[in-house]
Amino acid sequence: MDTAIRKMPIGIQSFEDIRRDNYVYVDKTEIVYRLATMGKPYFLSRPRRFGKSLLISTLEAYFLGKKDLFKGLAIEKLEQDWVTYPVLHLDLNAEKYDSPEALNKMLELHLNRWEDTYGKREGEATLSGRFANIIRQANQQTGRQVVVLIDEYDKPLLQALGKEELLDAYRSTLKAFYGVLKSADPFLKFVFLTGVTKFAQVSVFSDLNQLMDISMHPDYITACGITGEELAANFHPELERIAKENHLTEKEIVELMKRKYDGYHFNEQSVGIFNPFSVLNAFNSRRLDYFWFQTGTPTFLVELLKKSEYDLRKVIDGLETQASAFTEYRADANNPIPLIYQSGYLTIKEYDREFQLYKLEFPNEEVRYGFLSFIAPFYTSITDDDKGFYIGKFVQELRAGNVDAFLTRLRAFFADFPYELNARTERHYQVVFYLVFKLMGQFCDAEVRSARGRADAVVKTKDYIYVFEFKLDGSASEALEQIEHKGYLIPYTADGRQLVKVGVSFDAEERNIGEWEIRY
Incomplete structure (x- = not known):
């Protein structure tokens, strides 16, 4: 074995395992110390697989006073006392929550373990009552305030989206359980919750009003990642x-x-x-x-997008909005943007300070093409098995200069829509065009119109630049005339590649491409 190859902590969320087993660790302990000494009740929202669980584990090791694990790290020079506190660590990440009993069982497992350590009060039957008693018992027995760490507090809620009865049951259980953290405040040293979303209706955010949301706080931006x-x-x-x-x-x-x-x-x-x-x-x-x-299929996002009938092109091209519109999620609202943002599929790219407007876009190519590839089968006839084939063939045909083959394939693609998709609106078909051309962008320079005064689509390959114009209930000739009249080719005349104008009619009755004309 090459000893120069270091161990990467993939999927390892235990700070102790990483340190004892000599995995590479990016030192976040200065931020851990700042969190532990600058406040008490915190909430942090970050996308899945972003290091939230490792941050929780690092906090746990710190509050348990495991000084030896932090040797050589930034916190070693900052912390002098290394006091041991009672720590209640609730991890909701691993379970599949498909019934109220599943959530109750997970909470029971943690409560039973804590009661084995700190004792159980007879006659206390409710989950929230037992939780409150454990906090008081731990405080009394150790003489120290209690640390509560809750990882992925919203996992049950995310799994219940679209299932109102189940969502109500989870909301009721968690409202009572998390509400304990407010009444137990005198017994608590530190409280830290992580999750993907900030659900407005859960009491952790409505009742527990002293909770500090550090998701956008400049001092904690780099706590994960x-x-x-x-x-x-x-x-x-x-x-x-x-x-x-x-x-x-x-x-x-x-x-x-x-x-x-x-x-x-x-x-x-x-x-x-x-x-x-x-x-x-x-x-x-x-x-x-x-x-x-x-690592994860964001089905709940697709279902939310379809249910809300939100224009997917706004997500693809980016959108402007105020912070209040994407930092809090209401499960009954007809707005999927907060959940899409908090789940990591959109991020902040620009900010207009005067009007306090944020520009949200895909963070990178992995998210852009992963999201588009995943969502394509829900909006088109492309299946998971053949989406790579379809997009690859589209690109190959344009690289070869074979526009007829490209448009014939596109026509067959639309004709193959299942019955339930054929009832879609004109906007649905515009979204499908968007998806096809945006997915081609993985392999060539492909643009789709997002503003007036531009061609519907421009595709650049090694030898060709194609300018497409699609006319709804208009002729292919009219589409070509528009390319000429609007000067869509002007930006590319000095490029050196062969320019190809493609005018395409779209038959609304047939819901498919009609005729087309190509001019070189």
Whole structure:
């Protein structure tokens, strides 16, 4: 074995395991110390697989006084006392919550374990009552205030989206359970909750009003994830190795990783943050694949998008909104943007300080193409098995200059829509065009119109530049005339590649491409 190959902590969420078993660790302990000494009740929202559980585990090790685990880290110079506190760590991440009993069982498991340590009061039957008693007992027995760490507090709620009866049951249980944290405040040293979303209706945010949401706080932006500086400082051997195996320079591999995995911004002044799961997997496999998207299927997002009939093109192209519109999620609201943002599929890219407007976009290529590829079967006739084939063939035909084959395939693609999709509106078909051309962007320079005064689509290959105009209930000739009249070709006349104008009619009655004309 090459001893230069270091161990990447992929899927390892225990701080103690990482430190004892000599895995690579990006030092976040200065932030841990700041959290522990600057406040008491916190909430942090971050996307899945972003390091929330490891942060919770690090806090647990700190409050348990495990000084030896922190040797050589930033906190070693900051903490002098290393006091041991009673810690109640509730992890809701691993369970499948498909019934009220499943949530109750998970809470019971934790309560039983804590009661084995701190005792049980006879006659206390409710989950919330037992939780309150455990906190008081732990405080009395140890003489120290209690630390409560709750990981993925919202996992049951996310799994119940769209199932109102189940969602109400989970909401009722969690409202009472989390509400204990307010009444037990005198017995508590520190409270920290993580999750993906900030559900407005759960009492942790309506009743527990002293909870400090640090999701956009500048002091805690880098608590999870990897910054560019941390990448360079902690992973030089891995960058060197992956660059060599991919026949690139180290600078080139960093730029490629930035395009694929960087780009998360959690407030308007945030540095770019890399997805840690993708970075670690890339170093481990020495391939720049789309790792984060392969680990979870955001079905709840697709169902929410379809149910709300939200214009998917706004998500694809980016949208402007105020902070209040994406930082809090109401399960009964007809607005999927907060959940899409908090789940990590959109992030902050720009900020208009005068009007306090945020521009939300896909953070990077991994999320963009992962999201588009996943969502395509829900909006089109493309299946999971053949989406790569379809998009690949579309690109190959345009690279070869075969526009007829491309449009014939596109026509067959629309004709193959299942019955339930054929009842869709005109906007649905516009979204499908968006998806096809945006997915082609993985392999060639493909643009779809997002503003007036531009062609419907422009595709650039090595030898050709195609300008497409689609006319609804108009002729292909009229579409070509519009390309000429509006000057859509002017930006490309000095390019040197062959310019191809493509006018296409779209038959609303047939819900498909009609005739087309091509002019070179």
